[in-house]
Each structure stands twice: as structure tokens, then as C-alpha cells.
Amino acid sequence: MREIREYNMNGTIILGVDNGYGNVKTAHRVFPTGIIKCDSEPVLSKEYIEYDGAYYIIGEGHKGFVADKQEDDDTYILTLAAIAKELEERGLTEARIHLAVGLPLKWVQAQRDSFKQYLTRERYVSLKYRKVNYLIEIVDCTVMPQGYAAVAENLKDFKGMNLLVDIGNGTMNVMYLNNGRPIESKSWTEKLGVNQCFIRIQNRIMDRTGTKLPDEIINDFLRYGDADVSESYLSAMKQVAEQYVQELFQKLRDYEYNEDLMKLYVMGGGARMVEMFGKYNTDRTTFNHDICSNAKGYEYFCYMMLRQKN
Structure with a gap:
């Protein structure tokens, strides 16, 4: 059994949730940002929560990009599911929780207060996950900058000038x-x-072949740089990936990135794409492929902030 590093403040567990647009992550769990509401108990899926008289299948479907995660209840429900999954990992069914979450760097200031209110709308929450009852008390919530929180524990290792890219x-x-x-x-x-x-990728394949490439094939390619398809399809996907990574580096250069003057630290789900399809100085580039880094960082960063206050 893997070690659980738990941050606890006066009997309250600091629990990090990274509400990504592709996946929701906690320190020890990852699941797709998909949600389907049902009026009755699902027959086939076991990945659902029962909450407030409804059933929510977690990890199915696809939620499109929204700049404001508070525009509907989906992020709230997914956060409750993330808490239940993390508590299951820790062998708990009841807990006092201080949520530690994040927002993109430049959106934190504008959305911090409203996002906190959104996630703490209910202090006491009762739900069922995998037919197990969970009783959760959400006592508070701290909203932090995404990316930076993930490296907050290791800032002493960043000597000289570094460009952090999440x-x-x-x-x-x-x-x-x-x-x-x-x-x-x-x-x-x-x-x-x-x-x-x-x-x-989806558009390129559609334009060239008239075929809608299944999402699962594209996701496999984005994750591994390969897919079980014919060479013509694979070649087209690689071309798009290379162009995408080139655009990423051009954007970094727009922000004055110079590999001779600074080191590059790449993290997040896209780090694998950069490593596979990018052109970079291997001696001055570091990749962090732990997609739970932000969730873990939220817990540490939040704990240190609360300890300083106390």
C-alpha cells in the first residue's frame, strides 16, 4: 500500500482537488472531467455518486472548456466525487475537510472569492459512493495559483532564472x-x-478522410504519442502534434523565453507532448509527469499558509 502523506490542522484534513478541464485530480486519484446526471441508479457503471436525490455517473461524457467553472453545478459535484474517492483511498468515511484548490495563474485574483463561496455552499454534505455512505464537513476552502503551488515545496531547487510552464x-x-x-x-x-x-487532430482527420476519429484514439495518442491505427492516420496526428508544440514554444518565446539564459520546467498533462514532439535543450529542460502535482502542492501550500497564520 502506498504511503499517504496527510496534512492535518486541528483535526481538519487539508484535501487538495485539482479541477482540471480534462481530469480531476487529488493527491492519489485521477478521473476524467465528465459527468452524467441520472434520475435512477445506473445499471452498468459503478463510478457514480448518489447525492441530493440524484445519481451522477463520474468520468463519462466530456465537459467542454469553460473559463468560469462556477457557471453550473458540474464542478461542485465533481469536487464532491473527488473528496469521496480520496477519502476511500485513506480508509475514511467521515471527515472534516479544508479544501485546497486552484485556478489558472491570471484568474485567481478575479475568481478566488466566488470560487470559494461556490465550493463551500454547504458545510455538511452527505453522499454515497460505491454504495458507501460518506459524511463530510467542509469547514473552509483556500484557492491558490495553479502551477506555482505544485513547486512551492521545492522552490529552493530553482536556482537562477527558470520558466515554469504548466x-x-x-x-x-x-x-x-x-x-x-x-x-x-x-x-x-x-x-x-x-x-x-x-x-x-480531429479536424485534420475529418478534412482529409471524412472520418470522425474516436475520442479514445486521440486521447491514447496524446498520452503515449502512438495509437493502433494505420500509418496514414498516425502520420497526420504526429504532424498536428508537432505543429502544436511548435506553437507552444513560439508563445514562450513571445514571453522572452531564451534557453541560453534560463531553464525550462514543464509540467501538467501536456508535458508528455512537449517531451515527445518538441525541440529543446535536454540539459536545461525538466519534465514533471506527475499530473497530481498540483493537488499535492495545494495541500502543502495550504498547510504552510494556515500554519503561518496560526
Whole structure:
């Protein structure tokens, strides 16, 4: 059994949830950002929660990109599912929770308060996951900057000038670190996540062949750089991926990235794409492929903030 690193403050568990546009992540669980509401108990799926008189199949379907995660109840329901899955991992069915979550770098200031209110709308929550009852008390919520929180514990390792790039499904977050110190005036959020590559692959194949490529095949390709399809399809997907990564690097150069003057640290679901299809200096580029890094970082960062306050 893997070790669970738990941050606890006065009997309250600090629990990180990374509400990504492609996947929802906790420190130890990952599942697709998909949700289907049902009026009756699902027959085939076991991945559902029962909450407030309805059933929600988790991880099915696909939620499109939205800049405001509070525009419907989906993110709230997915957060409850994430809490239940993480508590299951920890062998708990009841817990006091301080939620530790994040938003893209340049959206935190504008959306922090409303996102906190959105996620703490109910203090006491009762739900059922895998036919097990969970009783959760959400005592508070801290909203942090995505990307930066993931490296907060290791800032001392970032010597000199570093460019931190967090490529998610919906957005790419970019931040400069000078000897581990973030430069707030040099941080940006771009809608250039992996989903852009997904859409372009789908369109390229449709334009060339008239065939709608199944989502599962594209997702496999984005994850592994390969897929069990004919060479003509695979070649077309690789061309799109290479063009997408080239665009990523061009955007970084627009923000004054120079590999001779700084190191590059790439994380998030898109890090694999950059590693497979990008052209970069291997000696000055680091890839972090742990897609739970933000969720883990939220817990650590939140714990340190609360400890400092206390």
C-alpha cells in the first residue's frame, strides 16, 4: 500500500482537488472531467455518486472548456466525487475537510472569492459512493495559483532564472521564477491547453478522410504519442502534434523565453507532448509527469499558509 502523506490542522484534513478541464485530480486519484446526471441508479457503471436525490455517473461524457467553472453545478459535484474517492483511498468515511484548490495563474485574483463561496455552499454534505455512505464537513476552502503551488515545496531547487510552464487540458500557465521567487508581473494564462491539439487532430482527420476519429484514439495518442491505427492516420496526428508544440514554444518565446539564459520546467498533462514532439535543450529542460502535482502542492501550500497564520 502506498504511503499517504496527510496534512492535518486541528483535526481538519487539508484535501487538495485539482479541477482540471480534462481530469480531476487529488493527491492519489485521477478521473476524467465528465459527468452524467441520472434520475435512477445506473445499471452498468459503478463510478457514480448518489447525492441530493440524484445519481451522477463520474468520468463519462466530456465537459467542454469553460473559463468560469462556477457557471453550473458540474464542478461542485465533481469536487464532491473527488473528496469521496480520496477519502476511500485513506480508509475514511467521515471527515472534516479544508479544501485546497486552484485556478489558472491570471484568474485567481478575479475568481478566488466566488470560487470559494461556490465550493463551500454547504458545510455538511452527505453522499454515497460505491454504495458507501460518506459524511463530510467542509469547514473552509483556500484557492491558490495553479502551477506555482505544485513547486512551492521545492522552490529552493530553482536556482537562477527558470520558466515554469504548466500545460493542462484547457490552459497553459506560464511563470518566471528568479532563484525560486515568483515574478508576478511575469506570469500569464493562455488558452492553449492540450484540448486545442485534440480539436486540431480531429479536424485534420475529418478534412482529409471524412472520418470522425474516436475520442479514445486521440486521447491514447496524446498520452503515449502512438495509437493502433494505420500509418496514414498516425502520420497526420504526429504532424498536428508537432505543429502544436511548435506553437507552444513560439508563445514562450513571445514571453522572452531564451534557453541560453534560463531553464525550462514543464509540467501538467501536456508535458508528455512537449517531451515527445518538441525541440529543446535536454540539459536545461525538466519534465514533471506527475499530473497530481498540483493537488499535492495545494495541500502543502495550504498547510504552510494556515500554519503561518496560526
